[in-house]
Amino acid sequence: MLHFLEPRSVVLIGVTREVGAGAYNNLEILLRYGYQGRIYVVHPEVAEILGIKTYSQVSDLPEAPDLAVISVGRENVLPVFAACAEHGIRHVVVISQGFADSDERGRRLQTEMATLARAGNVRVLGPNTLGIINAFNGFSTSFVDIPRDPSPPPLTIVVQSGSFQHGSECFTGGYGKGIDVGNASDVDFVDVLEYLEHDPQTRIIVLHIEGMQRGREFLRTAGRVAFRKPVIVFKTGRSSAGAKAALSHSGSLAGEDAVYDAAFDRAGLIRVRNMIELRAVCQAFLHFHSMSGPKLAVVTITGAAGIITADACQDYGLELSPFPESVREELKNLHPAWHRLNNPADVWPLTAASGSLGDVFKHTVRLLLADDEVDAVFGIGIALHSPLHQDLDMAAVGREISAASDRRKPVALWLYGGDQARVASALAQTEHVACFDSIDEAIMGLSACRRYYESLRKKQDLEKKSCPQQAESARPAAPRMAEGVYAGKEASKLLRHYHIATAQEELTSGAAAAVRAAGKIGYPVAL
């Protein structure tokens, strides 16, 4: 994978001679993105493009570059690919569309290319891909121009669509490396995961999966990688994939998705259901490094948002911790006699005595973080764009909370008011403290952290007790079964092994036997 992400030299084949607005010229994009390696261009007709001398064919190149990027029409891909292999190029990105993503001929072309690749010992990324965007070294195979992130986050996205690379604002937020596996004719999720497992620039991995070929290897590899870093999975096609597989058989639609759920869960991957949750979960893992349980303490300047938070906790599987008596005691001089602090803790009435909302907020959050019954704190504050509210600097409050943090417990913030975006951006790099765009996103993010760190702890406990091999064998062995279609008891056995919920069952003959069996199983019973 290193040659795909950090090629020392690259040849582009299929560059348009047009430049500027509307040209989608990938050479122009590569130059703008700031790549520092050697760039070659193959073009049969013009002598140079954007000041880069061109070669009329691959065999004319003075070296075998680390990587070739092919974006010619699909009918020309195979000859060009063969020329690359012939010239000793061992890594090729095929941008071109019209392969397994299209018709019968496309599928055949893709198979032929795979055969060529194996024969020539060439690794292929694509076809039907936008390829690589690496903000660390400025390498990009994209034909869409996006600004290079000057301080790339340690988050790598492995996707099946360039929209995640070009529209990261809506998907994951910023990323450091983006790898589009496209049709995954050769390089697939397993290959990329093996590389990312030990990549020091990657602390968080996001997978956008539409389909998968090597399911078993994927789960084994992803499960191993998830032991080292969070692996977030956005598996799409929940609806159409089921429909394709099961056609008119409506029941199996949910069934197939439940299989993915169970498999991802077993491997310790964090599955997200939609793009809103995806962004929230990425934001959480970028800032939070631990969360030991589900118990959340909420500090709010408005009771209404506290109630909305309680609803969200129920929706996403977190709990409100009991409000610590010690904290109530500590703050008793601040709040009026008629006010009682609970969880969610409405601290607005405390400002009358202290005068400063920021101080009250900060103080309460810190006291709650120190309590053993609290696994994380969620703070709800206001960020207003008015000279009359300049005294309340929530960015400073967030930084002070971060500085005082013992690093174990996440502090999620949701700020409302017209200055929210500015404060959130000021806190973009703050460790252990993260701003979210809504209450639901904050709770989704915390919930994912909780699930991940819990699964990690379980794995670590298992490892402590035994060496990894033993831990693996301590798990009941998967039933050995031949390939084929299973029904009845055999099917249930397999489903149960993979923790997929099934009903208890008993095969009987006659009414009396059925009633006996029902008594054994317990009601309700279906026949």
Place this chain on the structure above:
Amino acid sequence: MLHFLEPRSVVLIGVTREVGAGAYNNLEILLRYGYQGRIYVVHPEVAEILGIKTYSQVSDLPEAPDLAVISVGRENVLPVFAACAEHGIRHVVVISQGFADSDERGRRLQTEMATLARAGNVRVLGPNTLGIINAFNGFSTSFVDIPRDPSPPPLTIVVQSGSFQHGSECFTGGYGKGIDVGNASDVDFVDVLEYLEHDPQTRIIVLHIEGMQRGREFLRTAGRVAFRKPVIVFKTGRSSAGAKAALSHSGSLAGEDAVYDAAFDRAGLIRVRNMIELRAVCQAFLHFHSMSGPKLAVVTITGAAGIITADACQDYGLELSPFPESVREELKNLHPAWHRLNNPADVWPLTAASGSLGDVFKHTVRLLLADDEVDAVFGIGIALHSPLHQDLDMAAVGREISAASDRRKPVALWLYGGDQARVASALAQTEHVACFDSIDEAIMGLSACRRYYESLRKKQDLEKKSCPQQAESARPAAPRMAEGVYAGKEASKLLRHYHIATAQEELTSGAAAAVRAAGKIGYPVAL
């Protein structure tokens, strides 16, 4: 209500003498917000605040202003309130906290104030409220400074927390009028709805409801108002309300919320579950004025987003329409032989022939809008902040689609890429075309439109057949039952009348009778 929202004169009681940052001075806010009516201030100690002459007591005022705004400590509220009533003031906003929102004494104070109000024929908004913000005339009782919207949208929010008024960016987006009913000791949702029903500045109503006293009147009134304009309900406390009602009885938690669901649905109100859905649905109703069915056509420049859309349609109850053969035919010269247009329709491969993504996009959307099988179109495009992509002006595309619209069918857009916010803001006023921040939000918004206009159509059909009174009586009458606790058959009858799902049931004695009954009902059966 008019005196609350459009007072010609107002007296503020409890104004702090401090001004500027951190003062939370509601006189300062009112002046900044641009109120043009007569302002009086009652203050026992200083002669003027911010250039406004003060009166030492209410009885000194030269007139009885249309409205009084009280924000003194709770122990002083009742004497001040009595003085207002005595002076002939008939409308009072009580900002002060510490009433039914706090302890026993607070509850008693609130009851006493209600008694005073009835005796003096005074209407009260609050206590525990931020009161009124009216962007149309610049009237505000808030102690938090927010900018006044120069072109207020026809959306009114009726809430139980000022956070919706100050943080509308996160909740509803902009609004024209914001009314916080607070503890609703007197003026409540029913009163406000009666006013909004005929308010020409209100086309969309959003209710944030934590609790409700006059449930029956509310449903009757809201149902009537929903006949004229969409009423969106954000009922919070789904979890804690249930917990309070049912304590350890876990099953009844969902039950109570199902009752709200059924009641809102019967009244034709649009319920939203969280703040993300709230904002999406407001955005949809601001732009869309009709939607005749669930069938959506999707035009996308990336297949991946099309798949995510299909998932979201399933999640939120819309359907993908069949792709019209006529449109496929119309576009056949544009797409390469290997590409087949479906729904979602990936139009990226069509740009190779036409050269302009904007033109292809616009053309396809228009063709789909003209098809009878399509109830709405969802377009997925890109908005990039780069000189290399200046040729693609999605704001212009959106405006052209709007101009060509026959107004019946919504066009939702989701744009990704770094220039998304700018384009969305450029399309903020465009009719029939609306930009959303994510695919899920677009589908949530369209789905709410579909539910509302479907319920409206059903009501109208009913009205056409008969006069309203007859329509009401055509509905099966609610079972007449005394107040109290119902169980068994009686309870089920009631639940079924209100369309709350129940199981079929039969009371039997002995195993044989039970088996007979089970046969009649059909399996599965629980005892």
